Amino acid sequence: MRALKYLLATTLLTMSSASMAKLNIFTCEPEWASLAREIGADRVNISTAISADQDPHKVQARPSLISAVRNADLVFCTGAELEVGWLPVLLSRSANPRMQKASGVLYAANLVPLLEKPTTLDRSHGDIHAAGNPHMHLDPRRIITVAEQLSARLAELDAEGAAFYRDNLSDFLNSWNAAIKDWESRATGLRGTKVVVHHRSFSYLLDWLGMTAVAEMEPKPGLPPTPGHLGEILTQVEQHDVKMVLYTSFNGAQGARWLAERSGACAVLLPYSHEESLFILFEELVNTLNQHQAMCS
Ligand SMILES: [Zn+2]
Missing domain, CATH: 3.40.50.1980 (Nitrogenase molybdenum iron protein domain)
Known part of the structure; x- marks a missing residue:
């Protein structure tokens, strides 16, 4: 009898979870x-x-x-x-x-x-x-x-x-x-930091953390950086004492590395999204920016 009750209960349980349409x-x-x-x-x-x-x-x-x-x-x-x-x-x-x-x-x-x-x-x-x-x-x-x-x-x-x-x-x-x-308490040292971005993908992040983008590597939004445009940005990097050149994986590192090699700025790869967790995404963003802030001249 007890076995039958158990069987009935588990069958009902299985049925109810299966019938719940997600x-x-x-x-x-x-x-x-x-x-x-x-x-x-x-x-x-x-x-x-x-x-x-x-x-x-x-x-x-x-x-x-x-x-x-x-x-x-x-x-x-x-x-x-x-x-x-x-x-x-x-x-x-x-x-x-x-x-x-x-x-x-x-x-x-x-x-x-x-x-x-x-x-x-x-x-x-x-x-x-x-x-x-x-x-x-x-x-x-x-x-x-x-x-x-x-x-x-x-x-x-x-x-x-x-x-x-x-x-x-x-x-x-x-x-x-x-x-x-x-995150805000750990990122206070980033306020006022000047950066160059590949595309304006990081505008909201910079706005939140009080950082400023002085230039973007795309000559026009959506177009890849050109040598001429990067040359112009190099002048701005030096004038504004830019610390970091930010890019994300789908931008490619080329433009950021070109600028970093010719200036004191660091090329910084930032995550743009995260499949598993938004907490991990922002944790990685704040940590990466803080590490480079301490490291880059
Ligand atoms: Zn966009």
Whole structure:
């Protein structure tokens, strides 16, 4: 009898967990996959278009991505034209009716104030971000708003999980706010530091930490550095006493190394995203900047 009860109980348990349909979330970038995992935990399945070392501006609209969007209950991306070259293709080819509704897509950049909004629009300036700089995930304070809105959206799509998402949000924000305080206290020595960047991918990070970019290596946004442009930047590096030349893996090290070899500045490889955890991403960013601040003249 006891064995039968046990069998019945385990069967019911298996049935209930199997029958709980998970929400399918398609994220464009790994930072949003990390955040969705914090809030959605085991009530969601998450797929990501790219890995942390891939350039989010340039993604191929592959059939596997189209089918992932077709199965999605929520598409969670940056927006602000970051994915303008590929996400519209995924959305239209997937023909997913859930994406026609306002609840189907969540754009993080729509939820926060953006830096570097252009005052005049001229596409001849290259691949400019007309809506403002979209690389907003590198400000941990802006992540707070995105986490809150994501939790609300998940509750809208999966009402039974509302309390679960709210609890996860509250746990996440407790740890996140404490981490921000810790990172800020460890990064005070970085305030006022001048850097050169490859692309404006780090504007939000620099804004948060009180650092300044005096130049960018791309002659026009989206175009690779040219010898002529790097030559002009070299003068600025010397004039402004630039300490670090920042780049990320998908930029390539060439331009940063060229400048570093000819000046006292260091070429610094920074992570741009992280598949597993936003905590690890910011930990690595603050540590790498601090190490170079101490090391580079
Ligand atoms: Zn960009």
